[in-house]
Amino acid sequence: MRSEAEKKQLLQRLKRVEGQVRGIQKMIDEDRYCVDILVQVSAINAALKKVGYKLLEDHTRGCVTNAIQLGDGEESIDELMKVIQQFSKS
Amino acid sequence: MRSEAEKKQLLQRLKRVEGQVRGIQKMIDEDRYCVDILVQVSAINAALKKVGYKLLEDHTRGCVTNAIQLGDGEESIDELMKVIQQFSKS
Amino acid sequence: MRSEAEKKQLLQRLKRVEGQVRGIQKMIDEDRYCVDILVQVSAINAALKKVGYKLLEDHTRGCVTNAIQLGDGEESIDELMKVIQQFSKS
Amino acid sequence: MRSEAEKKQLLQRLKRVEGQVRGIQKMIDEDRYCVDILVQVSAINAALKKVGYKLLEDHTRGCVTNAIQLGDGEESIDELMKVIQQFSKS
Numbered sequence: 001m002r003s004e005a006e007k008k009q010l011l012q013r014l015k016r017v018e019g020q021v022r023g024i025q026k027m028i029d030e031d032r033y034c035v036d037i038l039v040q041v042s043a044i045n046a047a048l049k050k051v052g053y054k055l056l057e058d059h060t061r062g063c064v065t066n067a068i069q070l071g072d073g074e075e076s077i078d079e080l081m082k083v084i085q086q087f088s089k090s
Numbered sequence: 091m092r093s094e095a096e097k098k099q100l101l102q103r104l105k106r107v108e109g110q111v112r113g114i115q116k117m118i119d120e121d122r123y124c125v126d127i128l129v130q131v132s133a134i135n136a137a138l139k140k141v142g143y144k145l146l147e148d149h150t151r152g153c154v155t156n157a158i159q160l161g162d163g164e165e166s167i168d169e170l171m172k173v174i175q176q177f178s179k180s
Numbered sequence: 181m182r183s184e185a186e187k188k189q190l191l192q193r194l195k196r197v198e199g200q201v202r203g204i205q206k207m208i209d210e211d212r213y214c215v216d217i218l219v220q221v222s223a224i225n226a227a228l229k230k231v232g233y234k235l236l237e238d239h240t241r242g243c244v245t246n247a248i249q250l251g252d253g254e255e256s257i258d259e260l261m262k263v264i265q266q267f268s269k270s
Numbered sequence: 271m272r273s274e275a276e277k278k279q280l281l282q283r284l285k286r287v288e289g290q291v292r293g294i295q296k297m298i299d300e301d302r303y304c305v306d307i308l309v310q311v312s313a314i315n316a317a318l319k320k321v322g323y324k325l326l327e328d329h330t331r332g333c334v335t336n337a338i339q340l341g342d343g344e345e346s347i348d349e350l351m352k353v354i355q356q357f358s359k360s
């Protein structure tokens with residue numbers, strides 16, 4: 001389970017990402033230069049990657065660690081590896 | 091310059107991405123399972139990558155092609171290579 | 181520790197990657213079409229990523245799991261997260 | 271067409287990559303620590319990415335620019351976009 005402080009931090013980051021996505025819509029609407037828009041899209045991706053790595057870390061320290069301590073890590077690690085690959089390719 | 095149809099399609103995709111980002115905030119707020127949230131984050135990244143590739147293609151067919159036809163491609167290709175690297179790493 | 185079967189499989193994959201890297205040198209030497217070479221470079225990267233994910237999985241099932249079971253997972257997970265990020269960006 | 275200087279530089283980089291791939295085989299053979307091997311795999315991927323970006327740039331400045339100047343850029347840009355996506359995901 002995420003602490004309230006962690007939740008608050010993740011929500012703040014995602015609020016900012018939401019604003020950035022709206023910002024790009026505005027840029028497209030105003031026919032702004034493609035390269036400037038692409039730089040913004042890259043910035044959002046990078047911000048979402050950070051959110052993802054934070055979730056991945058919390059998950060490994062929390063759920064995966066608990067499963068391993070209960071002698072039941074196999075399935076949990078299968079799932080972890082699968083989501084790491086999916087996330088890394090995105 | 092993007093056509094109205096292209097702008098409309100990009101804006102629709104970005105509206106959907108905006109909704110997905112709000113969806114993740116809700117998932118965090120409701121303490122949903124980390125792996126499910128990570129799958130959603132990966133889906134948003136993939137959707138933004140598609141938007142980025144579309145912008146990259148439009149830019150190459152438009153601005154870069156024009157610059158090359160005017161015998162002035164050097165600077166335009168420098169900028170293109172830089173943004174491709176930045177975008178690919180994001 | 182990797183089993184002999186796992187080591188053999190990893191070594192076979194890396195032998196193949198080594199051959200592919202030599203193949204690209206030959207392609208450049210013979211002035212082959214850039215796009216064909218780039219497709220080969222992408223294939224090698226994909227093959228190396230597979231090797232990397234296999235190592236990551238073995239490491240998580242082995243060293244990280246052991247550390248967690250010994251109540252000493254913190255440092256091991258720090259290191260894991262760091263290498264995942266480095267590897268994903270490469 | 272690549273100049274002799276460009277070919278030489280690319281071949282030198284690929285020789286080094288070939289040596290690094292052999293180095294990883296040795297590390298696996300000697301049961302070295304997985305994380306150290308993963309760091310090396312990441313380094314090779316990064317080196318190959320650099321080779322790829324160089325090829326991509328040469329290709330855009332050469333073949334793609336020529337095709338556009340001959341008023342025949344469409345197909346060339348299609349191919350470019352496809353290989354950029356394939357390469358970026360690898």
